[in-house]
Amino acid sequence: xxxxxxxxxxxxxxxxxxxxxxxxxxxxxxxxxxxxxxxxxxxxxxxxxxxxxxxxxxxxxxxxxxxxxxxxxxxxxxxxxxxxxxxxxxxxxxxxxxxxxxxxxxxxxxxxxxxxxxxxxxxxxxxxxxxxxxxxxxxxxxxxxxxxxxxxxxxxxxxxxxxxxxxxxxxxxxxxxxxxxxxxxxxxxxxxxxxxxxxxxxxxxxxxxxxxxxxxxxxxxxxxxxxxxxxxxxxxxxxxxxxxxxxxxxxxxxxxxxxxxxxxxxxxxx
Numbered sequence: 079x080x081x082x083x084x085x086x087x088x089x090x091x092x093x094x095x096x097x098x099x100x101x102x103x104x105x106x107x108x109x110x111x112x113x114x115x116x117x118x119x120x121x122x123x124x125x126x127x128x129x130x131x132x133x134x135x136x137x138x139x140x141x142x143x144x145x146x147x148x149x150x151x152x153x154x155x156x157x158x159x160x161x162x163x164x165x166x167x168x169x170x171x172x173x174x175x176x177x178x179x180x181x182x183x184x185x186x187x188x189x190x191x192x193x194x195x196x197x198x199x200x201x202x203x204x205x206x207x208x209x210x211x212x213x214x215x216x217x218x219x220x221x222x223x224x225x226x227x228x229x230x231x232x233x234x235x236x237x238x239x240x241x242x243x244x245x246x247x248x249x250x251x252x253x254x255x256x257x258x259x260x261x262x263x264x265x266x267x268x269x270x271x272x273x274x275x276x277x278x279x280x281x282x283x284x285x286x287x288x289x290x291x292x293x294x295x296x297x298x299x300x301x302x303x304x305x306x307x308x309x310x311x312x313x314x315x316x317x318x319x320x321x322x323x324x325x326x327x328x329x330x331x332x333x334x335x336x337x338x339x340x341x342x343x344x345x346x347x348x
Contacts, residue, residue, distance in 0.1 A: 083196065083253050083302050086128075091158035093300030095129040097287075101230075101296050103191065105283045106220055106341060107132045110189055111139045113218055113345055123185040123210060124148040125175045125203075126193020130159030136189070137164040147185075149173035151196075175203045183212045190219035192341070195257040204270025211348040217272070220343045221263070223280060225255035229337035230285060230326065234297045237325035238307070241318050247306035250297065260342060267346055276346040285339045290326035293335060294319050 086094065110132060114122075119140060127133050127148040136146050147169045150156050156170045173179055175190070175197055188207040197203040207217045225232045231250045239246035257263070260278050267276055287293050297303055298319040307318045330337060 083249060083305075085302055085305055086152040087154045090300055090302070090304060091129055091152075091154050093295065094155075095158055095162065096300075097292055097296035098300050099129065099131045101285055101287055101293065102339060103128075103131045105285075106281070106343075107135045107191060109281060109343060110191060110218055110220065111135045113343070114187060114189070114216075115139065117187065117216060119144050119186045121145045121185050122147070122187045122189065123178075123180070125173075125178075125188060125190040125207065126150055126196065127159060127170075128155050128191070128193075130156075130162055130164065132189060132191045133159060133168055134162070134164050137166050137168055142166060145169070147171060147180075149175075149178070151175070176206060178206045178210055180210045182209055183215075185210050186212055186215050188215070188217045190217075192220060192222065192254070194219050194221050194263075195253050195255075200257070200266045201269035204267055204272065208271045208348055213348055215348050216345060217348070218343070218345050220281075220341045221257050222254045223258045223340040223342055225251050227282070227338065227340040228255060229329075230293050230335075230339070231255065231297065233325050233329050233337075234294065234303075234322045237322045238298075238303075238318055241314065241321050242307075242310050245310060247303055247310065249301065249303040249306050253302070258342065263342070263344060267344075272346050272348065274347050276344050278345075279343045280340065281343055282338060282340040284336055286334060286336045288334055290330060290332070290335050291323045293326050293337075294322035298322050 133148040
């Protein structure tokens with residue numbers, strides 16, 4: 079499933095934006111922006127921008143004179159981001175984080191929200207972030223903590239194991255929660271050429287949705303977990319979503335649902 083893990087296409091970008099952005103990404107986008115506010119900036123690069131939740135926050139929070147370039151590997155995600163739009167002009171550009179199409183030392187900050195887990199060669203991607211940073215520039219990114227500390231994802235993964243007992247879909251364990259070891263992250267940053275120590279913080283927040291069904295659709299149909307389900311049996315996507323819904327109702331109730339989500343935030347200067 080290595081290739082499918084990185085594919086955000088078809089209906090995924092729209093479902094991702096509608097459900098996952100408010101469910102998971104908005105609070106952490108605000109956290110990243112707060113860590114950037116005090117810095118003197120003229121040009122900012124966002125890597126793995128997805129449908130633009132951080133991009134929109136950057137556009138609203140930073141002075142109008144600060145140039146913002148937002149990139150993603152998946153053009154379909156950028157198309158969705160551009161469709162939603164931003165409060166001011168942003169440059170959208172398809173790009174691979176491991177081979178950024180920008181000159182050395184061309185940005186004051188590189189931001190990446192929940193993208194590092196997808197990089198096949200993380201030290202190489204970190205080296206690229208460092209390469210395009212000006213001396214004294216900052217690289218800020220976040221990654222999900224263990225799946226056990228992300229209650230909705232954990233519940234959905236367990237539920238889907240009952241749908242496909244011989245070959246359970248493990249995307250949420252393998253990728254989103256697969257890069258949670260802070261020691262490994264620190265080592266990869268050193269391999270990527272960063273010499274200064276990284277600041278790491280573990281940030282837990284509460285995630286809420288109007289129903290368990292919203293959470294189930296978000297995960298099962300708005301992430302590459304959908305690709306895993308459909309690869310096993312394309313006709314069982316709705317059944318899998320129903321099973322995830324039932325498990326979420328059993329754990330969190332039938333009305334508004336509230337669960338813990340947790341991530342590591344890393345800040346390191348060049």
